[in-house]
Amino acid sequence: MASSTVTQRTLNARTIVESMRVQQPAVARPPGPNGLRSMWSLASGQVPPHEFFSSLRERHQPIVHVPMAGEHLNVLFAPEAIWEVFVTNGRHTRKSLALQMTRPLLGDGLLTADGPTHMRHRRALQPLFHNKRIEGYVADMVGAADASGQRWHGGQLIDLSDAMAELTLDVIGRTVFGLDVRGEASDVATALDTVLAGFARGIGPWSSPLSRIPTARRRREVEAIRELDAIVEEMIASRRRDLAMGFDGKDVLTLMLAARDDDGRSAFTPEEVRDEAMTLVLAGHETTALALTWAWNLLSHNPSERAWLEQELDSLPERPLTAHDLPSLPRTYAVIAEAMRLHPPAWILGRWLDKDLRVSGWDLPRGSVVLASQYAMHRDPRYWPHADAFRPTRWITDGRFDERAPRVPRGVWFPFGFGTRRCIGEHFAWTEAVVVLATLARRWRLEVHAPADPPMMSAITLRPAIPMSTTLTTRA
Ligand code: HEM
Numbered sequence: 001m002a003s004s005t006v007t008q009r010t011l012n013a014r015t016i017v018e019s020m021r022v023q024q025p026a027v028a029r030p031p032g033p034n035g036l037r038s039m040w041s042l043a044s045g046q047v048p049p050h051e052f053f054s055s056l057r058e059r060h061q062p063i064v065h066v067p068m069a070g071e072h073l074n075v076l077f078a079p080e081a082i083w084e085v086f087v088t089n090g091r092h093t094r095k096s097l098a099l100q101m102t103r104p105l106l107g108d109g110l111l112t113a114d115g116p117t118h119m120r121h122r123r124a125l126q127p128l129f130h131n132k133r134i135e136g137y138v139a140d141m142v143g144a145a146d147a148s149g150q151r152w153h154g155g156q157l158i159d160l161s162d163a164m165a166e167l168t169l170d171v172i173g174r175t176v177f178g179l180d181v182r183g184e185a186s187d188v189a190t191a192l193d194t195v196l197a198g199f200a201r202g203i204g205p206w207s208s209p210l211s212r213i214p215t216a217r218r219r220r221e222v223e224a225i226r227e228l229d230a231i232v233e234e235m236i237a238s239r240r241r242d243l244a245m246g247f248d249g250k251d252v253l254t255l256m257l258a259a260r261d262d263d264g265r266s267a268f269t270p271e272e273v274r275d276e277a278m279t280l281v282l283a284g285h286e287t288t289a290l291a292l293t294w295a296w297n298l299l300s301h302n303p304s305e306r307a308w309l310e311q312e313l314d315s316l317p318e319r320p321l322t323a324h325d326l327p328s329l330p331r332t333y334a335v336i337a338e339a340m341r342l343h344p345p346a347w348i349l350g351r352w353l354d355k356d357l358r359v360s361g362w363d364l365p366r367g368s369v370v371l372a373s374q375y376a377m378h379r380d381p382r383y384w385p386h387a388d389a390f391r392p393t394r395w396i397t398d399g400r401f402d403e404r405a406p407r408v409p410r411g412v413w414f415p416f417g418f419g420t421r422r423c424i425g426e427h428f429a430w431t432e433a434v435v436v437l438a439t440l441a442r443r444w445r446l447e448v449h450a451p452a453d454p455p456m457m458s459a460i461t462l463r464p465a466i467p468m469s470t471t472l473t474t475r476a
Contacts (some may be wrong), residue, residue: 004275005232006104006225013103020097020352021070022367030362033055035067042068048465049200050347050458054376062360063087070089071097074364075371076379079411081360086349086411086418089357096350096369102460104268107271108277110424121276122424124259124268128252129424134431135323140174141432141459142320145439147182152444152472160435160448160468165189168285170431176280178233178251184231192286194224200459213327232277236270252280287345288429288460293468295339295437297392300470301452305392306445309335310475313442323437329438330401334392335434337403340415342390342453344374347462349417374414375462383408390452447471 004012033056041047047055053075056064062078076082085093094114106112110121136200148167154159166185171180181188197222211218239253247254256276259267268276282388299306312331353368364370381387384406397405406413416423423429448470455465 107275
C-alpha cells in the first residue's frame with residue numbers, strides 16, 4: 001500500500017509554511033542586530049547557525065530580535081521567558097518554520113505535527129516508551145554494543161560518527177521496530193548526510209528545502225529522501241507480511257498497523273504509519289549517536305575524567321550489564337549529561353506564536369517566531385561555573401547522579417525540550433547512551449583525532465563538521 005511521495009509532502013509543507021506567513025502589525029520590537037548583516041553572515045557560511053544564535057547572548061538582553069527573510073525571530077536568553085513561552089504558553093504555539101521545512105522527509109510525524117494529530121499519535125506511541133518497556137530493551141542495547149565491539153580490533157582506525165550512528169540504528173531497529181536493520185546502516189547514513197546538509201542550508205535565509213528551484217544539489221537531496229523512503233517502506237511491508245502470517249509483536253509498526261478504530265477500520269493511514277516510522281528512525285538514532293560521539297571525544301581529551309569513569313566501570317561484576325546495574329553508574333550518566341551540556345544534539349528549539357504574547361516586557365504579535373538555544377543556555381557563564389570546561393562531577397551529589405545538582409534555574413538545562421513537546425524518547429536515550437558507553441568503555445579506550453571542540457554543522461542536530469577519525473585500543 002503506497003503512502004505519500006516526497007513531492008506531495010513538499011507541497012503540503014509549502015501550504016503550511018504559507019499559512020504561517022501572517023501579516024503582523026507594526027509594533028516596537030526588542031533590540032537586535034542588523035537583519036541584512038545577520039542574513040549575510042549566515043548565508044555566506046561565515047558563522048555557523050549555532051555560533052550566530054549563541055553570540056547574541058553577549059548583548060546581555062533577555063530577548064533579541066533578528067529580522068530575517070521576512071520573519072521576526074526573537075531569541076530568548078532569560079530562563080523565565082523561555083519557560084513562559086515553551087511551557088506555560090506551549091499550547092498557543094506551533095513548531096517553527098525551520099522545523100516545517102523537514103516535512104519533505106518527516107511528513108506529519110510526532111516531531112512536526114501539532115494539535116489533535118500530535119496528541120493522538122503521542123498517546124498511541126507512549127506504551128513503547130514506558131519505564132518497564134525500556135528496562136526490557138537493555139539486553140538489546142548491550143547486544144548491539146557487543147556486536148560493534150566484536151567487529152573492533154586494537155589499533156584499528158574507525159570513523160567515530162559512523163560507528164555510533166550504525167550502533168544506534170541497530171538499537172532502534174532491534175527495540176522499537178523489532179527488525180534487524182544493520183544491512184541498511186550505511187545507506188541510511190549516506191542518505192541522511194545529504195538530507196541533513198540540505199536542512200542545514202535551509203536554516204540559513206536564502207536556501208530552503210522547499211525551494212522550487214531544481215538545482216543539482218536539490219535533486220540529490222530529493223533522491224536521498226526517496227532512498228530513505230524506500231528503506232522505511234520496506235520495513236513497513238515486511239511487518240505487514242509478518243502480521244499476515246499471525247505475527248504478534250510489541251513494536252511500533254505492529255502497534256500502528258494493527259490498531260483499529262471503533263468501526264474496525266485501520267486507525268492509522270499508510271501516510272501516518274510512514275511518517276511516524278521515519279520520525280522514529282531519524283529522531284531515535286541520530287541524536288543518541290551524537291551524544292555518544294561527543295562523549296567519546298570529550299573523554300579522549302580529558303584523561304583524568306576518563307580514568308574516573310573507568311574506575312566506576314571496573315567495579316562492575318564481570319557479566320553483561322542489566323537494568324539493575326544502572327543505579328551503579330552515576331559517573332557514566334554524568335559523562336553523558338556533561339557531553340549533552342557542551343554539545344547538545346538538539347541545539348535550538350523554535351516555536352511560532354499562534355496568539356499575541358507579552359514576553360519579557362515586549363508584545364510579540366501572532367506569527368512571531370521564538371527561539372531558545374540549548375547550545376547558548378547550556379554554556380551560559382551566568383549559570384555554569386567554568387562553562388566551557390568538561391566537568392562531569394558537577395552532576396554528582398553524594399555519589400549519585402543528580403540532574404538538579406548544578407542548581408540552574410528552570411529554562412537553562414533542556415537537552416530534551418519542554419512540556420507536552422518534550423522528547424518522547426528521553427528515558428530511552430539516557431538508558432541507551434549509558435548502557436552503550438559503559439559496555440564499550442569497559443573494554444575499549446578511544447583516541448579521537450579531532451579537536452575537543454571541533455567545527456560543527458548545525459542542521460536539526462549539532463554534528464561534527466569534520467570526520468571523527470579514531471584509534472581503538474583495548475583495555476588491559
Ligand atoms: C540524546 C538523545 C536525544 C535528544 C538530545 C533528543 C532531543 C529531543 C528534543 C529537544 C525534542 C523536542 C523538540 C521540540 O520541542 O521541538 C525531541 C522530541 C522528540 N524526540 Fe528526542 N531526543 C533524543 C533521543 C530520542 C530517541 C531515542 C527517540 C525515540 C526512540 C526520540 C524521539 C523523539 C520524538 C518522537 C520527538 C517528538 C515528541 C513530541 O513532540 O511529542 N528522541 N527530542
